[in-house]
Amino acid sequence: xxxxxxxxxxxxxxxxxxxxxxxxxxxxxxxxxxxxxxxxxxxxxxxxxxxxxxxxxxxxxxxxxxxxxxxxxxxxxxxxxxxxxxxxxxxxxxxxxxxxxxxxxxxxxxxxxxxxxxxxxxxxxxxxxxxxxxxxxxxxxxxxxxxxxxxxxxxxxxxxxxxxxxxxxxxxxxxxxxxxxxxxxxxxxxxxxxxxxxxxxxxxxxxxxxxxxxxxxxxxxxxxxxxxxxxxxxxxxxxxxxxxxxxxxxxxxxxxxxxxxxxxxxxxxxxxxxxxxxxxxxxxxxxxxxxxxxxxxxxxxxxxxxxxxxxxxxxxxxxxxxxxxxxxxxxxxxxxxxxxxxxxxxxxxxxxxxxxxxxxxxxxxxxxxxxxxxxxxxxxxxxxxxxxxxxxxxxxxxxxxxxxxxxxxxxxxxxxxxxxxxxxxxxxxxxxxxxxxxxxxxxxxxxxxxxxxxxxxxxxxxxxxxxxxxxxxxxxxxxxxxxxxxxxxxxxxxxxxxxxxxxxxxxxxxxxxxxxxxxxxxxxxxxxxxxxxxxxxxxxxxxxxxxxxxxxxxxxxxxxxxxxxxxxxxxxxxxxxxxxxxxxxxxxxxxxxxxxxxxxxxxxxxxxxxxxxxxxxxxxxxxxxxxxxxxxxxxxxxxxxxxxxxxxxxxxxxxxxxxxxxxxxxxxxxxxxxxxxxxxxxxxxxxxxxxxxxxxxxxxxxxxxxxxxxxxxxxxxxxxxxxxxxxxxxxxxxxxxxxxxxxxxxxxxxx
Numbered sequence: 001x002x003x004x005x006x007x008x009x010x011x012x013x014x015x016x017x018x019x020x021x022x023x024x025x026x027x028x029x030x031x032x033x034x035x036x037x038x039x040x041x042x043x044x045x046x047x048x049x050x051x052x053x054x055x056x057x058x059x060x061x062x063x064x065x066x067x068x069x070x071x072x073x074x075x076x077x078x079x080x081x082x083x084x085x086x087x088x089x090x091x092x093x094x095x096x097x098x099x100x101x102x103x104x105x106x107x108x109x110x111x112x113x114x115x116x117x118x119x120x121x122x123x124x125x126x127x128x129x130x131x132x133x134x135x136x137x138x139x140x141x142x143x144x145x146x147x148x149x150x151x152x153x154x155x156x157x158x159x160x161x162x163x164x165x166x167x168x169x170x171x172x173x174x175x176x177x178x179x180x181x182x183x184x185x186x187x188x189x190x191x192x193x194x195x196x197x198x199x200x201x202x203x204x205x206x207x208x209x210x211x212x213x214x215x216x217x218x219x220x221x222x223x224x225x226x227x228x229x230x231x232x233x234x235x236x237x238x239x240x241x242x243x244x245x246x247x248x249x250x251x252x253x254x255x256x257x258x259x260x261x262x263x264x265x266x267x268x269x270x271x272x273x274x275x276x277x278x279x280x281x282x283x284x285x286x287x288x289x290x291x292x293x294x295x296x297x298x299x300x301x302x303x304x305x306x307x308x309x310x311x312x313x314x315x316x317x318x319x320x321x322x323x324x325x326x327x328x329x330x331x332x333x334x335x336x337x338x339x340x341x342x343x344x345x346x347x348x349x350x351x352x353x354x355x356x357x358x359x360x361x362x363x364x365x366x367x368x369x370x371x372x373x374x375x376x377x378x379x380x381x382x383x384x385x386x387x388x389x390x391x392x393x394x395x396x397x398x399x400x401x402x403x404x405x406x407x408x409x410x411x412x413x414x415x416x417x418x419x420x421x422x423x424x425x426x427x428x429x430x431x432x433x434x435x436x437x438x439x440x441x442x443x444x445x446x447x448x449x450x451x452x453x454x455x456x457x458x459x460x461x462x463x464x465x466x467x468x469x470x471x472x473x474x475x476x477x478x479x480x481x482x483x484x485x486x487x488x489x490x491x492x493x494x495x496x497x498x499x500x501x502x503x504x505x506x507x508x509x510x511x512x513x514x515x516x517x518x519x520x521x522x523x524x525x526x527x528x529x530x531x532x533x534x535x536x537x538x539x540x541x542x543x544x545x546x547x548x549x550x551x552x553x554x555x556x557x558x559x560x561x562x563x564x565x566x567x568x569x570x571x572x573x574x575x576x577x578x579x580x581x582x583x584x585x586x587x588x589x590x591x592x593x594x595x596x597x598x599x600x601x602x603x604x605x606x607x608x609x610x611x612x613x614x615x616x617x618x619x620x621x622x623x624x625x626x627x628x629x630x631x632x633x634x635x636x637x638x639x640x641x642x643x644x645x646x647x648x649x650x651x652x653x654x655x656x657x658x659x660x661x662x663x664x665x666x667x668x669x670x671x672x673x674x675x676x677x678x679x680x681x682x683x684x685x686x687x688x689x690x691x692x693x694x695x696x697x698x699x700x701x702x703x704x705x706x707x708x709x710x711x712x713x714x715x716x717x718x719x720x721x722x723x724x725x726x727x728x729x730x731x732x733x734x735x736x737x738x739x740x741x742x743x744x745x746x747x748x749x750x751x
Contacts, residue, residue: 023447025411027386028138029071030354031318033091033247037063040092043245047096047165051111051118058124061095062088063247073173074134077102083123091247093140097171098133101473108490111169112462114624115563117493135171135473136441139249139450141391141413142167143176145322145360149210150422150457150668152179154633154651157238164239168246170469174413174450175243176320177250177313180236182209183229184308189260191304198262200224204285206634206647207654214325215258216278220285220660221650227639233312240313251358252309254319254348255302257291264289271295273330280663293323293343302347310351318356318389319348324363328370334378341382357388360454361412365398377408385409392440393417393454396432397518401440406447414440415452416468422457423522424671426545426575428464428511434477457668459624463487463503463511480507491564498555502548502572509544510575526581526680527669529710530687531703532589542579542751546744549576553740560733570622573736574671577615580743581607583750592691592701600695604688612681614739620673620725621732627674628724630655652718655679662711674724679717683710 033040041063048056060080068074068090075089075098085102089095103109103118106125110117152163167175182203189199204212205221206228212218243250264272271292278286291298306319323344329337348355364371380388390412392400401412414437419427440448451472453465467483484507485500492499513520523535549572559565584607591599619625634651638644656679658664686709694701 023411023445024070025386025447025449027384028356028389028411028449031249031316031356032071033065033249034244034314034316035092035247037065039245040247041095043242043247044092044095044099044168047168047246048099050161050165051116051169052120055120058084058120059099060084060086061099062086063090063092063095064088065090068094068134071138072135073097073171074132075099077127077131077133078129079124079126083126085124085127091173092245093168093171093173093247096168096246097473100169101133101470102127102131104490105486108493110466110487110490110493110564111166112466112491112564113166113459114462114567117491117562117564119493133473136475137437137448137450137472139174139389139413139452140171140469140472141174141176141415141450141452141454142172143178144393144417144454144456145176145178145214145320146210146456147176147458148178149207149654151459153206153209154630154637154647155235156633156636157235160235160239161242164242164246164248167243167248170466171472172469173248174318174452175248175250177236177240177243178213178253178320179239180229180232181213181253181309182224183233184312185305186229188301188305188308189262192263192301193266194260194262198260202260202262205650207650211278213253213256213258214322215256215275215288215290216326217281217285218260218288220281221646221653225639225643225646227643228637231637236313244314244316249316249318251318251320252313252315254309254321254344254357255298255305256321256323256325256344257293257298259289259291259301261289263291267297270297275327278326281659285660288327290327293340293347298343299347299350302344303350306348306351315352317352317354318358319352320358320360322360322363324367325360326363326366328367332370332372332375334374337375337378338382341379341388343382345383345387355387357383359388359390360393361390361400361407362393364400364404365394373404376404380408380410383410386411389413389449391415391452391454395440396429396436397520399436399440401443401446401448406443406445409447411447411449413450413452414448415454416464417454417456418464418468418520419455419457419460420519420521421668422455422460423520423527423669424460424574425522425524425578426506426510426571427461427513427520427522428507429513429520430464430467430480430507430511431514433464433468433471434480437471438477461511483507491568492559492562494559496555496559498551499559502551505544505548505551509540513539515539521667522669524578524582525585526578527671528666529707529714530585530683531706532701534585536582536586538579542576542747545572545576545579546747546751548572549740550744553737553744556733556736566622566732567624569736570618570625570732573618573739574615574625576747577611577618577739577743578671579751580611580747583747584611588688588691592695595695597692597695600688600691604691608681608685608688611743612676612684614735614742615671616673616676616681617730618673618732618735618739619671619676621728621730621735623728625672626725626728627655627670627672628726630670630672631724632726649718656714656717662714665714673729678720678722679714682713682717686710686713 073094075094200223203224394417395414484503488499488503525534587603634647635644
């Protein structure tokens, strides 16, 4: 597809539109950028310089907050006599996302976690007249409370800076800003009278802080060093300054009622409930203490904390806290639930009379038996209408608004969750996200105020996040086949037919899960502890994946200079091998059940001694798939060897055992070089070896005995002390081509 035809498609798709009629909330009107127009304009100019270097001079930026009269963002672009693009927008985010839309559809450019494609034409393509890009969504939300543990836990400032740039380019104006909150909690707990030991026994380690904050776990992976608090505070100050300078409205943390055990000694008469175990943990690290929001102490602690938050971080008047996250309340009485939310909100307004409570709606899905209409309505109506925003967190699969009458009048944000645990693996619900937000707008008496992206983990499936963010600026669903073709064009800067055909195939299959209630968690046998009860189901025809792989391999030699292409070549090949692991597993299982030792040895030998080592070599050839990078970032935050070892344990444990004894085993699975070799392949090797021994001796396979044996392999990985590559090894094309020649014919036969 040519540049000219791509621009024609843009005009046909027509970004500019009149906002749909839906309920507005004057109580949200004070949620506005803190930075002035000039400051936002400077921040956008600096972002463009980071992104485009000297070519940033081809853009003139103007921020004019009065350009929009209804609190929704708009950007107008035109070409001037000097072949510059003049972008005038209602906020820094509006200007940045408007320019990115121009870069995508006029210049065929692309920015993602997995690389950029920024070959700008010279001179820039001219805009005829004025291109007006606007959104009907007041808010474009980003992040999940879990993302801070699964993805950004080890980030330094350059990585945060890059992410905030990405947010602005993709139109995000309401990001979660949760970094550094433990440093403030430490000060509050000290002020209340807790000693350092009591504080350290409460905070979990860095990769488990998300669940410590929500009252699910405590202490495990800790204690947090003081250097951690200092480093995170430093980052939070920079994060907030940059977000606000671009016109974003950061969401800050508030108190949910989760308290350290030491509070009981200081306030023995306080009304505190000790919860039961969470997610297979025992009470050594779980069974948290929850302060009753109706107790006067709740308001005292909540106000103390929020005062510290506002004092240190400033405020944009919107706060997140999630009570009862994956925890059943002690009473289903609607009167009690209304009193709870009323008290939580009162602890906010005691400090900030203009407070807005942002709440994840996950609890209504995760404990649907408890949260019946009366209970949901009671919790929501404990807060004045318009003073709470609910994130419909998993709306692409389980929309809550549709059976709660738009959250019984409270404003909500339609969200794409997309990913659990930061899992590797292709997944998407393109049809659902392409229609869902527009259906939510048309819902009777809709209280929709925005759209959002709430992945538990990021840095995977970048195509889904680009599509979702773009839909916030659309007046109607896109033509998915056409959009996929244009995505291939700008991701690689190539009009190669093979690449557009490959992406159309992927969009129609692996990225189009339509199985009802399918939870996007990678259940592939590859990343699960081996057993005879493994999930081998798929929502797509793997023949389509094979066709896409072949199309990409055919043109690979001429595209290897593009980082985006190399990433996708690795990712598509990885997905094919993931499917093949399932096929080999089925052959191994069938051979064992039928007592066919030769077939077992053949299938097991190929899997353990060729396929998995080849996959490890492939993953090690690309910087985006290295375990060593994750571990190096973790260790680099330690001031001494003791701290580095603590962070290393956290980093390894979360990816594997997720708990001291595999309480949430393999939930945060990653298909990374190093992890494939020393963790997954070791488990599969032990499984095949055990089955061979069982056949040779005539003994039955016993899962419990194998689990005890393999758990030693899993725990051994966490403490093996091995350092893994942090730079790519080998030639990606040579490795992928060798894998293709060996396994494509086999895949054709087996699928």
